[in-house]
Amino acid sequence: MKLVRLDDLFDVRYGSNLELNALKLSPSGINFVSRTAKNNGVSARVAPVAGLEPIPSGVLTVAGGGSVLETFLQPEPFYSGRDLYYLTPLHPMSDEVKLFYAHCIRSNKYRYSYGRQANKTLKGILLPSLSDLPEFVSKARVGKFTKSSKAVLSSPIPPLRTNKWMQFRLGELFDVRKGLRLTKANMLPGQIPYVGASDADNGITAYIGQSAIHQGGTISVSYNGSVGEAFFQPEPHWATDDVNVLYPLGFELTPEIAMFICALIRQEKYRFSYGRKWHQERMRESVIKLPVTKQGQPDFCWMEQFIKTLPYSANIS
CATH class of the missing domain: 3.90.220.20 (DNA methylase specificity domains)
Structure with missing residues (x-):
């Protein structure tokens, strides 16, 4: 398998570098993506910031610190916190291909820790070239989940002990x-x-x-x-x-x-x-x-x- 540098596939840029505690929360607002490993990296929804355009959808977000190298495909425009990078494909890529690369980037987590972040070395991570992707990537189909997010029961039960x-x-x-x-x-x-x-x-x-x-x-x-x-x-x-x-x-x-x-x-x-x-x-x-x-x-x-x-x-x- 031929390997290439990450920056041969993606334009790597630093995110919005906002502090969540300085923003106004809004349930119907814009996604705020942080360095968390949960919920596709989204830690809150916030009100629009005057004069600041959200980062466009369809890019990958990568945590340079915190939960280092947690990588997600963002389906909506978003703001981001510190030590978060976003990757814009330099070549046409389907969502399936982007998700494959997100997995490949995340697989390098073991190289990093709290004391060794990915800020300086992110661009040099080696990934499979676009011409040498596994066959299953082209066969995969990512559908949108449209079913209800509701729970069957809303009443509390005895706690989990x-x-x-x-x-x-x-x-x-x-x-x-x-x-x-x-x-x-x-x-x-x-x-x-x-x-x-x-x-x-x-x-x-x-x-x-x-x-x-x-x-x-x-x-x-x-x-x-x-x-x-x-x-x-x-x-x-x-x-x-x-x-x-x-x-x-x-x-x-x-x-x-x-x-x-x-x-x-x-x-x-x-x-x-x-x-x-x-x-x-x-x-x-x-x-x-x-x-x-x-x-x-x-x-x-x-x-x-x-x-x-x-x-x-x-x-x-």
Whole structure:
């Protein structure tokens, strides 16, 4: 792969260099992008500043300090805080290509720290040339999310006190079953989800014409490949042999409960690697902590309600 300097691809400029505490907040105002790693870098919305044009949309923002090299594509005009740079493409680029470069820039974070910021060396970061991008970049399609951001529940629930949670073996909660290998050459065209050891698209890597081998209302967990990636599978599906499928034992696995448990399962992925697979027997003995009732049983009702209080939860079901 041919590598080029960042400034061969982008015009690198310092941002607005504004202080948020000197601006007037306005919920319907202009995005204020700072050095944060959250919310696409947007930390507030502010009223327009007289005589100062916002930075145009369609550029990448890069934190030179703070959360160093956190990089985001900005879909709206914005103001920015200190130590923030914006990158304007020197060549035509789709949003998909810009997002790919944002990921490449962010992948250099390990080179920096609080004491070693990226202000002087940003332009020299090496990136893949436009003529040598991976094939998947041209095939990717970035759509606009138009669904509701509302939560299902607006009323509060008891607070999240993890110090009172208890440990449960996955084998106590689920019947852990293996997937089955199916090569691409043997796949038939169809509508049945084929779940692979992937960390994208809910683990679904293809749709096939074979009959499903696993039920819906289960959780798929990769024990090879993208180890520890867990997804709720609402429909009958075929899971590859690199995936274990978790069938609930004695409780109804709603989408909300599944999402809560999937998040906890993913937290265990650091324990495994290419040389230490999360195979079926190991997974049965693995332990996760869950909120519990007064009787010491998993509090599935609380888990479901907690997920329903989160933004965008209205789209889950």
